[in-house]
Amino acid sequence: MMRCDATVAWTALQGHYEAHGRDFDLREAFVRDPQRFGAFSLQAPEVFADLSKNRWDLATRRLLVELARECGLEARRDAMFAGEPINTTEGRAVLHTALRAPKGAAPHGDEVHEVLDRMLAFAERVRDTASSGITDVVNIGIGGSDLGPQMVVPALEAYGQPGLHCHFVSNVDGHDIAPVLKRLDARRTLFIVASKTFTTQETMANAGVARAWFLAQGQTEADIARHFVGATTNLAAAAEFGIHTTFGFWDWVGGRYSLWSAIGLPIAIAIGADHFRALLAGAHAMDRHFAETPLEHNLPALLGLLDVWYRNFHRFGSRSVAPYHQGLKRLPAYLQQLEMESNGKCVDLDGQPLPYHTSPVVWGEPGTNGQHAYFQMLHQGTEVVPVEFIAVKRPTHEHADLHAKALANCLAQGQALMLGKCAEAALGEKAPTASPDLDREVLARHRSFPGNRPSTTLVLDQLTPRALGALIAMYEHRVFTSGATWGINSFDQWGVELGKALCNNLLPRITSGDASGLDGSTAGLLHHLTR
Ligand code: F6P
Numbered sequence: 001m002m003r004c005d006a007t008v009a010w011t012a013l014q015g016h017y018e019a020h021g022r023d024f025d026l027r028e029a030f031v032r033d034p035q036r037f038g039a040f041s042l043q044a045p046e047v048f049a050d051l052s053k054n055r056w057d058l059a060t061r062r063l064l065v066e067l068a069r070e071c072g073l074e075a076r077r078d079a080m081f082a083g084e085p086i087n088t089t090e091g092r093a094v095l096h097t098a099l100r101a102p103k104g105a106a107p108h109g110d111e112v113h114e115v116l117d118r119m120l121a122f123a124e125r126v127r128d129t130a131s132s133g134i135t136d137v138v139n140i141g142i143g144g145s146d147l148g149p150q151m152v153v154p155a156l157e158a159y160g161q162p163g164l165h166c167h168f169v170s171n172v173d174g175h176d177i178a179p180v181l182k183r184l185d186a187r188r189t190l191f192i193v194a195s196k197t198f199t200t201q202e203t204m205a206n207a208g209v210a211r212a213w214f215l216a217q218g219q220t221e222a223d224i225a226r227h228f229v230g231a232t233t234n235l236a237a238a239a240e241f242g243i244h245t246t247f248g249f250w251d252w253v254g255g256r257y258s259l260w261s262a263i264g265l266p267i268a269i270a271i272g273a274d275h276f277r278a279l280l281a282g283a284h285a286m287d288r289h290f291a292e293t294p295l296e297h298n299l300p301a302l303l304g305l306l307d308v309w310y311r312n313f314h315r316f317g318s319r320s321v322a323p324y325h326q327g328l329k330r331l332p333a334y335l336q337q338l339e340m341e342s343n344g345k346c347v348d349l350d351g352q353p354l355p356y357h358t359s360p361v362v363w364g365e366p367g368t369n370g371q372h373a374y375f376q377m378l379h380q381g382t383e384v385v386p387v388e389f390i391a392v393k394r395p396t397h398e399h400a401d402l403h404a405k406a407l408a409n410c411l412a413q414g415q416a417l418m419l420g421k422c423a424e425a426a427l428g429e430k431a432p433t434a435s436p437d438l439d440r441e442v443l444a445r446h447r448s449f450p451g452n453r454p455s456t457t458l459v460l461d462q463l464t465p466r467a468l469g470a471l472i473a474m475y476e477h478r479v480f481t482s483g484a485t486w487g488i489n490s491f492d493q494w495g496v497e498l499g500k501a502l503c504n505n506l507l508p509r510i511t512s513g514d515a516s517g518l519d520g521s522t523a524g525l526l527h528h529l530t531r
Pocket of ligand 1: 142143144145194195196197198199200203255256341493496
């Protein structure tokens with residue numbers, strides 16, 4: 001495989017950036033080409049994408065596709081779907097796509113469908129609250145064993161079961177679990193201990209707290225078997241904890257790619273078996289699109305390549321995600337793990353240091369809330385931050401006036417970022433809140449917008465399980481595309497290890513106050529916290 005900076009296309013992109021990229025003006029591009037929207041928008045399964053408000057032209061797109069081909073993106077993608085061990089540092093296959101494939105269409109179909117059927121049958125029994133007696137489900141997990149379900153459950157609230165509440169406990173800080181436990185009735189609660197490894201400090205500590213609380217409510221060890229279930233690859237450790245009902249998964253499912261597996265149990269309980277299958281089917285439709293569509297029309301591939309263009313040529317350091325649907329409020333947090341844990345790497349597959357940047361910072365909040373917080377910086381700040389808007393055409397509520405306002409705001413922000421406003425235009429405006437003492441031209445400069453700020457708009461018809469499945473899979477494959485182009489391993493996460501090891505060393509010192517051998521700052525802080 002060719003490293004991206006050694007390709008012909010990379011050099012061509014550098015030249016193209018100097019000649020046409022650095023000073024590319026979106027407003028002029030639309031004047032030059034009235035068909036630009038059509039040329040840069042596409043319909044993938046469940047997701048329509050307008051990529052026309054990005055700083056690229058047809059030549060950029062062509063060169064980016066050539067770059068992907070030279071880097072072997074298609075071969076790497078095919079190797080992933082075929083179950084080859086592309087996670088080379090851990091010697092593992094990467095087969096989250098097999099979790100949503102129909103039986104017989106991908107490797108490991110028998111195991112996958114055996115667990116899926118069993119898990120969905122269990123979920124249906126829990127949802128039958130009259131006979132299960134369960135009113136509250138508490139998912140205890142962190143990272144990939146938390147963020148997916150925590151994002152999907154509220155997103156699909158419209159498909160929820162009345163009288164059944166899902167809670168998510170992840171943080172080792174006791175302020176997370178304490179208020180949740182206060183609201184629960186042990187006899188009516190189901191705890192899901194979700195951990196791929198069943199060794200994660202936070203999850204094991206919170207599971208231990210939940211277990212002790214459960215027994216303190218007058219429940220017995222035997223009740224634990226009925227009120228605690230596990231989602232894990234480590235069945236032995238779950239059994240040791242006293243968990244008898246376990247839904248397994250496999251080492252070829254990365255934590256941040258695991259919501260389609262047993263880790264999706266809270267989702268299945270919340271939305272039911274049929275809707276969970278629809279979520280999987282939507283993801284599978286996007287998998288087929290990614291696997292089969294030529295890169296020129298392949299939405300995840302184009303998004304990933306645009307990320308490379310922005311990160312390595314324009315040198316934009318971050319991307320902001322703004323879903324104009326309150327149900328997607330946890331999507332930015334979910335994408336932070338998906339993108340930054342996958343592609344926040346500084347060595348290539350051979351362990352060689354990279355001379356180019358990888359993952360941008362991904363951040364955001366739902367619109368319109370973000371507009372009243374940080375959009376100021378997006379419009380007038382000194383850094384260009386590409387923004388990704390997500391609009392949903394049809395709401396699941398009845399407040400048509402609110403929906404119209406949400407959509408108008410979404411469109412207006414993308415428009416404002418692109419069009420901006422020159423000082424001359426600002427000069428002609430009234431500004432009732434401006435100081436009367438301020439010079440008019442100075443005020444106009446404060447009230448002007450540079451514009452030419454790029455954005456992508458993704459549109460779903462409705463936030464259905466199928467559409468959400470397709471959207472999430474689109475993000476997974478986009479991350480795959482940029483990671484494969486950068487020549488990194490998107491499927492390991494060695495960067496989380498050092499902090500864990502140092503924490504183990506510090507933990508006894510929190511009680512003893514022993515600061516011997518520590519660096520000056522850590523010793524000073526330990527003293528301050530423990531004296
Ligand atoms: O610390 C990072 C990490 O390993 C993530 O990659 C993972 O999603 C999370 O911890 C939780 O791990 P587990 O599911 O094994 O508890």
